[in-house]
Amino acid sequence: YVVVTPVDSQGVEGHVSKQVKVTPRSGLGVLNDTGITFGGGYRLGHDKETQGRRGNNTNCTSNIKSKQDCNQGRDATHNDDSDGHAGFSFTKISNTGKPLAATATNWSCVKDEVTGLMWENKVPDVFNLHNSHSKYFWYSTDGKSNGGKVGVEQPHSSTNCIDDLDSVFLGGHCATNTQNFVTAVNEAGLCGKKDWRLPTVEELRSIVDYSKTPSIDMTYFPHTVANFVWSSVPNVNKNKSTPWGIHFFNGHGERLDASTGANVRLVRFWE
Incomplete structure (x- = not known):
């Protein structure tokens, strides 16, 4: 159980909050890297045409490579594309919850072996x-x-969701909002689980590959659209609801009006 006591800059305490029950959960522990395997700011040459100009270095080799993102973290220590680009490590999961080989062509979920999160996979079927x-x-x-x-x-007025290909409402298996979608996925028991939820901003950011567009490993997350994806994190705004999310065109965190249709990718903790 937890209570919170606010303290101002003068050390004066405010009213103690109500007691809240908290269920401990182990942290993710390990973070994913950025997917960047090239360096920036390299000198292009010393002749008159290129002198002073700089550009990217595709193989991260230089006398200044120790200062580069490409030489830090898992992208440098675990740069093996057999299970995900660079330092990412993913496992395909069947709809019954069983791990599949990397060569599998049909999977419903993806387990992140680094963070321990399990993600919904998407399909191109309206x-x-x-x-x-x-x-x-x-x-x-x-x-x-x-x-x-x-x-x-x-x-x-429609009871159906929106397809961003033509901005019209669709029939079929659709939900109008994020809460309804979470309910529908849990009722269906995606990958044998019923505890799916909207991810936080940082959880969404953990699968961002900044070297790609869309900003994700399309080998494990095919059919991903380079659009804004909702998170569960609200934005404090007295006038309207503008929750946070990640835009998978560039991996940037952004806010969006709640009345704007956006994509969703659900997540859960792997056991």
Whole structure:
């Protein structure tokens, strides 16, 4: 159980918060790297045409490589593309929850062997619950985590979700908002599990590969669209709900109005 006591800059304590029950969970422990395997700022040459100009070095070799991202972390120590680009390490998971070989051509989830997170895989099928192009409005009725704003349940008359290929509403296995989508996926028992949820911003960032566009390993996450993806993290804004997410065009963290349709990729903790 936890209570919080606010203290101002003068050391004056405020009212103690209510007691809250907390379930301990082990941290992720290890972080993924960036996917960057090239260096930047290298001198291109010494002749008149290139003198003073700089550019990227594709193989991370230089007298200044120790200062480069490409020579730090897992991208340098575990640069093996057999299970994910550079330092990433993924395992394909069947819809029954069984690990598959890297050569498998049909999988429903992806386990991140570095962070211990298990991710939803997407498919290019507009009538599939996991359609890669489906967009959802951000919506959460959980007052403990929505930042005081529930978001937008359904601003349109249709009961279907949005496909970003043509910006029209779709039929089939769709949900109008993020909360409904989480419920639908858990009811279906994706990969044999029923504890799927929206990821945090940092969890989404953990699968960003900054060397690619879309900013993710497409070998393990095929059909990913280079769009904004919702996180579970709200933004404190008294006027409207503008939750956070990651844009998989460049891997940047951004905020978006909850009434704007955006992609979703669910996550859970691997046992």
